[in-house]
Amino acid sequence: MIKLESIYKSFEGRTVLDDINFSFEDGKTNLIIGQSGSGKTVLMKCIVGLLTPEKGHILYDSRDFNAMDKKEKKALRREMGMIFQSAALFDSLSVLENVMFPLDMFSNDTYRDRVKRAQFCLDRVNLTDAQNKYPGEISGGMQKRVAIARAIALQPKYLFCDEPNSGLDPKTSLVIDALIHDITTEYNMTTIINTHDMNSVMGIGDSILYIYQGHKEWEGTKNDVFTATNERLNNFIFASDLLRKVKDEGLKQR
Ligand SMILES: Nc1ncnc2c1ncn2[C@@H]1O[C@H](COP(=O)(O)OP(=O)(O)OP(=O)(O)O)[C@@H](O)[C@H]1O
Numbered sequence: 001m002i003k004l005e006s007i008y009k010s011f012e013g014r015t016v017l018d019d020i021n022f023s024f025e026d027g028k029t030n031l032i033i034g035q036s037g038s039g040k041t042v043l044m045k046c047i048v049g050l051l052t053p054e055k056g057h058i059l060y061d062s063r064d065f066n067a068m069d070k071k072e073k074k075a076l077r078r079e080m081g082m083i084f085q086s087a088a089l090f091d092s093l094s095v096l097e098n099v100m101f102p103l104d105m106f107s108n109d110t111y112r113d114r115v116k117r118a119q120f121c122l123d124r125v126n127l128t129d130a131q132n133k134y135p136g137e138i139s140g141g142m143q144k145r146v147a148i149a150r151a152i153a154l155q156p157k158y159l160f161c162d163e164p165n166s167g168l169d170p171k172t173s174l175v176i177d178a179l180i181h182d183i184t185t186e187y188n189m190t191t192i193i194n195t196h197d198m199n200s201v202m203g204i205g206d207s208i209l210y211i212y213q214g215h216k217e218w219e220g221t222k223n224d225v226f227t228a229t230n231e232r233l234n235n236f237i238f239a240s241d242l243l244r245k246v247k248d249e250g251l252k253q254r
């Protein structure tokens with residue numbers, strides 16, 4: 001579990017995160033949702049330690065991130081997997097080499113075992129046949145799957161995904177969502193996903209934190225979304241008239 005206690009972050013006197021409190025649970029896909037500019041990426045960067053909040057605490061299974069020394073932070077980093085907005089693969093490395101990269105960096109396993117582990121991860125995302133290809137030779141959805149395989153290579157306890165579906169068509173997005181959800185439950189990871197994809201909210205929103213202009217506006221699950229009375233959340237989720245109608249019809253049938 002990752003727990004946030006009163007997180008504040010500002011840039012040049014402008015508050016971007018204002019008193020964020022939330023618990024991201026194990027074995028669940030925890031979504032951070034909100035409009036562009038609401039603070040999702042800044043919050044994720046604070047959680048993983050790329051930015052430092054001015055106030056507040058981030059507890060990794062009760063361990064306070066701010067109170068850790070360099071060595072403890074390094075050990076914790078090894079327990080984190082990350083998937084960024086762009087797949088961020090190394091173009092000059094093959095698919096297999098990309099997945100092996102964190103193993104080459106951080107594990108003491110033999111070359112043979114590292115290859116085996118990377119192949120296992122590629123198999124998990126259904127990419128066994130692509131291992132000798134280069135990122136430039138595969139589709140965007142396949143690149144995302146390689147990024148997922150690379151992120152889970154070191155068997156992380158915590159998985160962070162910033163807009164994993166950006167640039168993907170709706171069908172491929174569903175495949176990526178399902179994959180992230182499956183590996184989260186399978187390995188009991190604490191997974192945090194930044195998204196403004198409504199299919200993701202309804203599909204894998206085990207736990208949802210809705211941020212509005214830097215503060216926590218609402219929290220709940222995908223099932224709570226339908227009956228939520230928070231006007232800002234409804235305006236965000238059911239932005240189009242069509243979706244409003246779907247919601248109203250859905251409620252009538254309950
Ligand atoms: N390094 C920075 N310096 C100054 N302001 C920043 C910095 N990083 C982010 N911001 C500001 O913080 C606010 C939140 O940005 P953030 O990137 O977290 O939004 P987001 O919710 O991830 O948006 P999107 O959905 O477009 O990715 C924005 O107003 C942004 O301009």
Ligand SMILES: [Mg+2]
Nearest residue numbers: 040041042194
């Ligand atoms: Mg962002």
